[in-house]
Amino acid sequence: MKLAANLQEQVASHLRRRILSGQILPGTPLREQNLAVEFGISRGPIRDALLHLTKEGLLLAKPNVGVRVAAEPSAFKRHVIVHLRREIEASAVTAWFATRDPVLLKRLDENLSQYKDACGGSDLGQVVELDMAFHRLVVETADQGSLVDLWQPIMLRMFLRYSRHRDLMESYNEHAGIVRAMHAGREWEALEALKLHIV
Amino acid sequence: MKLAANLQEQVASHLRRRILSGQILPGTPLREQNLAVEFGISRGPIRDALLHLTKEGLLLAKPNVGVRVAAEPSAFKRHVIVHLRREIEASAVTAWFATRDPVLLKRLDENLSQYKDACGGSDLGQVVELDMAFHRLVVETADQGSLVDLWQPIMLRMFLRYSRHRDLMESYNEHAGIVRAMHAGREWEALEALKLHIV
DNA sequence: CAATTGTCTATTGTCAACAATTTCAACAAC
DNA sequence: GTTGTTGAAATTGTTGACAATAGACAATTG
Numbered sequence: 443m444k445l446a447a448n449l450q451e452q453v454a455s456h457l458r459r460r461i462l463s464g465q466i467l468p469g470t471p472l473r474e475q476n477l478a479v480e481f482g483i484s485r486g487p488i489r490d491a492l493l494h495l496t497k498e499g500l501l502l503a504k505p506n507v508g509v510r511v512a513a514e515p516s517a518f519k520r521h522v523i524v525h526l527r528r529e530i531e532a533s534a535v536t537a538w539f540a541t542r543d544p545v546l547l548k549r550l551d552e553n554l555s556q557y558k559d560a561c562g563g564s565d566l567g568q569v570v571e572l573d574m575a576f577h578r579l580v581v582e583t584a585d586q587g588s589l590v591d592l593w594q595p596i597m598l599r600m601f602l603r604y605s606r607h608r609d610l611m612e613s614y615n616e617h618a619g620i621v622r623a624m625h626a627g628r629e630w631e632a633l634e635a636l637k638l639h640i641v
Numbered sequence: 642m643k644l645a646a647n648l649q650e651q652v653a654s655h656l657r658r659r660i661l662s663g664q665i666l667p668g669t670p671l672r673e674q675n676l677a678v679e680f681g682i683s684r685g686p687i688r689d690a691l692l693h694l695t696k697e698g699l700l701l702a703k704p705n706v707g708v709r710v711a712a713e714p715s716a717f718k719r720h721v722i723v724h725l726r727r728e729i730e731a732s733a734v735t736a737w738f739a740t741r742d743p744v745l746l747k748r749l750d751e752n753l754s755q756y757k758d759a760c761g762g763s764d765l766g767q768v769v770e771l772d773m774a775f776h777r778l779v780v781e782t783a784d785q786g787s788l789v790d791l792w793q794p795i796m797l798r799m800f801l802r803y804s805r806h807r808d809l810m811e812s813y814n815e816h817a818g819i820v821r822a823m824h825a826g827r828e829w830e831a832l833e834a835l836k837l838h839i840v
Numbered sequence: 841c842a843a844t845t846g847t848c849t850a851t852t853g854t855c856a857a858c859a860a861t862t863t864c865a866a867c868a869a870c
Numbered sequence: 871g872t873t874g875t876t877g878a879a880a881t882t883g884t885t886g887a888c889a890a891t892a893g894a895c896a897a898t899t900g
Contacts (some may be wrong), residue, residue: 447705447891448704448705448852448853448854448855449702449853451704459675466869473880473881473882474881475839475880475881475882483855484852484854484855484856485855485858485882486685486853486854486855487853487854487855489689489882490689490692490853493689493690493692493693493696493891494696497693497696497697497794499694499790499791503649505645505646505650505861505882505883506646506860506861506862506881506882506883507861507862507863507881507882508881508882513687515787516784516787518732518783518784518787519784519787519788519791520737521732521787522728522729523791524682525732526725526728526729526791527726529721529724529725529728530721530725532719533720533721533724544659568660584717585715585718585883588714588715588717589718589721591698591720592721592722592725592794592795592798594853595791595794596791598790608697618812639791646861646882646883647882647884648883648885649883665855672850672851672852673851673852674850674851674852680860681885682884682885683885683886684885685883685884685885685886686883686884686885688852688853689879689883703888703890704852704853704858704891705851705853705892706851706891706892706893707852743889796851
């Protein structure tokens with residue numbers, strides 16, 4: 443975990459984690475003043491953080507009214523999102539196979555072992571973060587990470603329903619399968635495993 | 642043009658237009674204080690607007706340093722973006738063919754005639770806006786507009802190089818071709834024309 | 841002379857007070 | 871009963887002042 447220097451980042455990642463882990467349910471309003479006293483800071487950085495999360499698709503903002511946690515995407519929207527994520531991550535994997543930089547493999551292996559541990563523990567926030575970190579590692583590798591900002595809001599919208607519809611251990615096995623195919627240098631198999639994993 | 646009630650929206654759309662029309666070139670730094678005096682308001686709403694545009698991919702932010710206009714996407718990134726836009730807009734068109742709501746056709750026809758006029762004029766900002774409005778109309782139609790927030794940042798990143806690489810009249814003809822196919826109820830033709838238009 | 845350290849300035853980050861807006865309940869008019 | 875009105879409370883929008891930081895450049899030291 444990188445620790446952010448400025449408050450808005452800290453607030454944003456804290457709220458992000460709580461939303462994704464299901465501690466704050468869709469529809470819940472977030473008031474600037476409440477959060478300000480909760481974090482012991484002024485409303486300024488809170489506003490910045492809420493704007494961040496709104497643009498990331500986690501919150502829904504209405505002018506002069508405030509923000510609330512966004513609802514899970516509709517079936518139609520989710521269908522589109524799945525395709526977008528596949529497109530981005532598959533492009534990244536394909537790009538990796540052109541270089542086969544071993545650094546990524548090492549990092550993915552590390553992530554897998556942490557992920558396995560976290561699945562046993564009780565901290566769902568940690569599991570979500572490691573799951574996301576896995577995919578981010580892949581996306582970051584391609585084209586000097588230029589895809590990350592494209593990928594993140596799409597990913598986050600999908601993870602809005604993470605906690606309620608995901609079998610943790612199965613997810614781990616699928617990650618492991620992708621990495622195995624990459625170690626073995628089997629591109630088609632890796633891409634296929636990735637595609638089946640993103641659903 | 643919709644006029645926004647709050648300052649941050651006004652500032653954001655003003656800057657957005659100036660960036661997309663090439664009046665502010667990639668790499669140009671935007672200072673909060675400068676913009677504040679230029680717009681005759683305080684730094685608060687300016688900050689909000691810059692955050693918006695940053696999340697939309699038009700600006701690049703560095704903590705404690707400030708923002709600058711983002712560079713055009715790399716060839717690799719652009720390639721991915723093209724696929725994403727095609728996926729989103731094709732989904733929307735497909736959804737439309739399930740209902741064939743004539744309201745959209747009327748709006749597209751209106752847009753086309755305005756677009757044709759604007760191509761003759763000298764206001765590039767207007768052309769860009771109408772071009773974007775055309776595609777937004779399509780995307781808005783599907784699933785109560787749920788795709789718009791997904792689509793917008795992708796679209797905007799692509800339009801960062803709009804002014805420098807686009808033949809206006811050709812773009813108009815392609816739009817017209819898509820609408821013609823929709824009027825005639827030829828789904829495959831419309832999708833194909835759309836795919837060829839997004840490049 | 842090179843490397844480091846200190847200082848200065850431009851700029852962003854943060855804060856608390858005030859203004860504008862929305863919401864909702866109580867109440868009056870029809 | 872329903873509808874419109876009004877006013878208070880809650881909340882966001884905006885502002886200007888102050889604090890913290892980064893980057894450039896000068897001073898110092900080996």
